[in-house]
Amino acid sequence: MAAFNFNKLVIFGVGLIGGSLARALRERAGLAGEVVGVGRSVKTIERALELGVIDSAASLDDDIALGKALAGADFVLLAAPVAQTEPLLTRIAPFLDASTVVTDAGSTKSDVVAAARAALGAKVAQFVPGHPIAGRESSGVDAALPDLYVGRNVVLCPLAENPAQAVERVEAMWLATGASVHRMSEAQHDRVFAAVSHLPHVASFALVEQILEAPDATLKFSFAAGGFRDFTRIAASSPEMWRDVCIANRAALLAELDAYTTVLARFRAAIDASDGAALEQAFARSRVARTEWQERGGAKPGETPAK
Numbered sequence: 001m002a003a004f005n006f007n008k009l010v011i012f013g014v015g016l017i018g019g020s021l022a023r024a025l026r027e028r029a030g031l032a033g034e035v036v037g038v039g040r041s042v043k044t045i046e047r048a049l050e051l052g053v054i055d056s057a058a059s060l061d062d063d064i065a066l067g068k069a070l071a072g073a074d075f076v077l078l079a080a081p082v083a084q085t086e087p088l089l090t091r092i093a094p095f096l097d098a099s100t101v102v103t104d105a106g107s108t109k110s111d112v113v114a115a116a117r118a119a120l121g122a123k124v125a126q127f128v129p130g131h132p133i134a135g136r137e138s139s140g141v142d143a144a145l146p147d148l149y150v151g152r153n154v155v156l157c158p159l160a161e162n163p164a165q166a167v168e169r170v171e172a173m174w175l176a177t178g179a180s181v182h183r184m185s186e187a188q189h190d191r192v193f194a195a196v197s198h199l200p201h202v203a204s205f206a207l208v209e210q211i212l213e214a215p216d217a218t219l220k221f222s223f224a225a226g227g228f229r230d231f232t233r234i235a236a237s238s239p240e241m242w243r244d245v246c247i248a249n250r251a252a253l254l255a256e257l258d259a260y261t262t263v264l265a266r267f268r269a270a271i272d273a274s275d276g277a278a279l280e281q282a283f284a285r286s287r288v289a290r291t292e293w294q295e296r297g298g299a300k301p302g303e304t305p306a307k
Helices: 016-028 042-051 063-070 082-095 110-126 164-176 186-212 217-223 226-236 239-248 250-272 276-295
Strands: 008-012 034-039 056-059 075-078 101-104 130-132 153-156 180-183
Touching: 008 016, 016 034, 016 164, 034 042, 034 063, 042 056, 056 063, 063 082, 075 082, 075 164, 082 101, 082 110, 082 239, 101 110, 101 130, 101 164, 110 186, 110 239, 130 164, 153 164, 164 180, 186 217, 186 226, 186 239, 186 250, 239 250, 250 276
Parallel strands: 008 034, 008 075, 034 056, 075 101, 153 180
Antiparallel strands: 130 153
């Protein structure tokens, strides 16, 4: 694969994900292409300019500025909540050059592919669905890091309409950030991440909600320590983002929730029956599986799980 380069990258949503891509390409890969940030929040865009993450900015609501921003762009990255995918693509479709490749960073893919087909029509061949598996507890452009993607996975879900060169160029872009790139179908992607990302976030939010609703919530929170901190750390994630993810990946997530509920019911029955052997066997299996995953290069302590 040829080394990656670009003339103009337009990022919609210059926060942690989009900002880290810009910084990685500029600071880690040493590329000098122009980076344009587009958004509705003047404060966010001004901060990205102040930090040097982007070279110029445009308002999403300004036709002239948006057209200028997209003119001659090699790449467009949508780094916004998945529910915004179709409105964003509808907005930019009239301004896209035929050679511009569009990709995204959404945590769900089946809904994103449907949105792209609805919004782009014949131009859908220019859209290569993607998902960088990276995150931090902090958000916003101030949290952007040039090394955020080093050693992380990026999933691409190419469409039948995508030219091979377009997919390869998006792959090359992520490889330039230090990431490892994988390909799978959008359906397989959503099943996998419902299990290893979306369900853990729902479970984390649910535990905090359960304690919050208890009459002695303040007392319980005052004694919460390492175990609670580790399990609920991802409940500090964006409520807007995870609302959209849950709804977008509804079918796959419900299947995982049902399977998880079945396991919880089995554990409950064993606890109710004082069946220590059953509990120990299940816990031992989980411990071995988790240890093997860690040894294969699973998330390091303190990292945020897949988004």
